[in-house]
Amino acid sequence: MIDPDRNLTSMNRTPTARQLAAALTPQELQAVMTTHDANRLELYARNMVDHHMVLDLIPIVSRLLFCSKFPNLRFAFLQVVIMLGIGLQHRSVESLSEELQLPSNQILAFFNKCVRKLSTAVRGLLEEDAAGELPESVLRAEKVVTHMKRTSDT
Numbered sequence: 001m002i003d004p005d006r007n008l009t010s011m012n013r014t015p016t017a018r019q020l021a022a023a024l025t026p027q028e029l030q031a032v033m034t035t036h037d038a039n040r041l042e043l044y045a046r047n048m049v050d051h052h053m054v055l056d057l058i059p060i061v062s063r064l065l066f067c068s069k070f071p072n073l074r075f076a077f078l079q080v081v082i083m084l085g086i087g088l089q090h091r092s093v094e095s096l097s098e099e100l101q102l103p104s105n106q107i108l109a110f111f112n113k114c115v116r117k118l119s120t121a122v123r124g125l126l127e128e129d130a131a132g133e134l135p136e137s138v139l140r141a142e143k144v145v146t147h148m149k150r151t152s153d154t
Helices: 017-021 026-032 035-045 058-066 077-088 093-100 104-133 136-153
Strands: none
Touching: 026 104, 035 104, 058 077, 058 104, 077 093, 077 104, 093 104
């Protein structure tokens, strides 16, 4: 029986200060994943490549997920089971399909939703790191452009 951490599956919990302190930093992410790897995750999340293109990355992101390095992410119970099976137990989709008695396309759909959430979190960390390297004048100009776009839309 699998009983995941309630912080992974509970939709109405907010992360504690301790969990946020243990969150993944951009530097930690870059130690285990390249930007090319992050791009592959994003391509799979957009359904542009097959799941086989990201299987080598899933153990890495699964380990980070189950070590509470993404405190803001929440998953359905079945999504947690699939990430555990594929990412940490290195099980095939067919093996999980047999055990969970679900069609493999449904397993892959849940898997894709997980990768989408993880890809968004990874991209956010990389953007945060890139924004930290920009000069202050560029950041101010970006805020002005964003404000102008918002006011023109209304």
